[in-house]
């Protein structure tokens with residue numbers, strides 16, 4: 001079982017879109033995959049068409065409560081893809097976890113109760129607080145979606161510094177699997193500048209697949225389905241399919 | 255002195271771009287304005303060309319430490335615009351504030367030590383944690399930038415619910431001044447659908463000015479200046495100038 005985290009404290013860079021596209025892409029290739037939604041916005045949950053109001057148990061019950069993770073996981077319309085859903089109440093967890101013992105290891109201990117899975121993909125909120133920290137302590141790899149814009153690039157150094165500290169203090173197996181460039185717009189110079197800059201600094205750590213800006217990717221969440229089901233011939237679907245292939249190679253699984 | 259908060263827990267919707275464009279627009283009209291950067295990403299600080307490494311004191315010293323706010327405020331190269339800068343260390347404040355008394359009122363008490371200002375504009379991080387809560391308790395109005403996309407629209411109900419609770423429990427004078435539609439792309443249907451939906455539900459609460467998607471707005475932060483200095487004839491600059499006018503009318507100040 002390989003645990004991978006999709007993280008970046010910069011908001012709106014494509015974390016959820018990448019988490020859903022990767023998890024569903026792996027499931028459609030027959031890999032048993034669990035998507036964990038660690039964001040109080042619960043976008044990964046609604047992006048798969050799940051109605052938040054119908055959920056009895058969520059990740060909140062697992063992190064702050066005493067529920068067993070297996071009683072909170074639900075199936076989705078996609079074969080081989082299951083989901084640990086989020087809730088807006090999770091926003092309180094960041095405060096409730098603070099006084100607890102092993103507050104940054106709650107997710108790590110919970111995921112140990114899972115079996116029969118090939119991959120666990122974790123979608124993170126846009127912050128470096130206790131929820132993202134829990135995900136960084138629990139995972140083997142981090143994938144960093146990077147929007148081709150200035151503020152996103154600026155925040156990268158801080159994210160990498162944080163990952164190094166977590167690796168040294170809490171999770172020695174932690175590594176960045178790669179940086180995925182998202183919302184690349186070939187018509188605009190800024191995208192090219194950011195792309196060149198990232199390749200120069202991070203070389204092989206940058207996924208060869210670049211995700212273009214593609215309106216179908218922003219439309220698909222309103223239909224509650226991954227891009228492959230919404231418009232399988234779109235540039236968005238094709239680029240994420242390429243990313244899933246590259247991910248499988250980098251993860252060393254076949 | 256009117257205190258206004260730019261907030262939305264959804265990431266990447268244009269909070270910082272709106273905060274900088276509003277604060278600098280007001281200053282250029284001769285209003286004494288302070289921009290408060292409450293985000294550990296410190297984008298409002300770097301977006302005004304300030305080098306984070308050269309800062310001795312920041313908002314961290316004010317919220318968690320014991321420094322007087324007036325000793326932490328710096329001038330910018332825009333006349334009438336001053337800044338309370340942020341730092342990446344602010345990410346620790348969310349945890350350090352939890353055990354403190356009046357943890358949600360730290361900013362409120364601090365801003366009481368200010369004088370000689372017409373406006374205070376607060377840029378918030380993409381979350382509903384203690385930093386954003388402090389800003390909601392301290393302000394009179396909230397402006398909600400709303401990206402014309404599905405996930406952003408979905409999060410609006412949760413944001414409004416949270417604002418109602420803060421108004422009832424902590425800050426009775428709190429109101430939403432308005433919802434500002436951002437990154438509107440006339441070529442794409444989704445923008446029109448979101449626009450219609452918001453107007454139907456929120457009517458007059460929606461600013462008449464709509465901010466179009468404009469590449470100059472994503473380029474300007476890398477030059478460390480507000481849009482008016484970078485490209486004053488761009489669609490981005492013209493639409494934000496219209497917004498500043500509308501803001502002055504709605505705020506009742508002249």
Ligand SMILES: Nc1ncnc2c1ncn2[C@@H]1O[C@H](COP(=O)(O)OP(=O)(O)OP(=O)(O)O)[C@@H](O)[C@H]1O
Nearest residue numbers: 011012013014015016017126213214217218265403
């Ligand atoms: N390649 C793309 N092209 C066009 N739109 C995209 C693309 N990727 C994502 N989007 C849209 O951009 C917005 C931001 O993406 P998304 O919500 O996945 O980012 P995020 O990093 O998860 O945001 P947050 O920081 O709020 O969690 C969404 O409305 C999404 O539908």
Ligand SMILES: Nc1ncnc2c1ncn2[C@@H]1O[C@H](COP(=O)(O)OP(=O)(O)OP(=O)(O)O)[C@@H](O)[C@H]1O
Nearest residue numbers: 011149265266267268269270271380467468471472
């Ligand atoms: N109208 C616009 N057109 C094009 N790009 C824009 C526009 N407004 C903002 N941007 C760019 O989009 C990105 C997101 O905007 P911004 O950083 O202001 O959002 P935010 O809500 O402050 O993000 P965060 O949630 O991370 O704080 C930035 O790179 C910014 O330069």
Ligand SMILES: [Mg+2]
Nearest residue numbers: 015016039043
């Ligand atoms: Mg997300």
Ligand SMILES: [Mg+2]
Nearest residue numbers: 269270293297
């Ligand atoms: Mg911002």
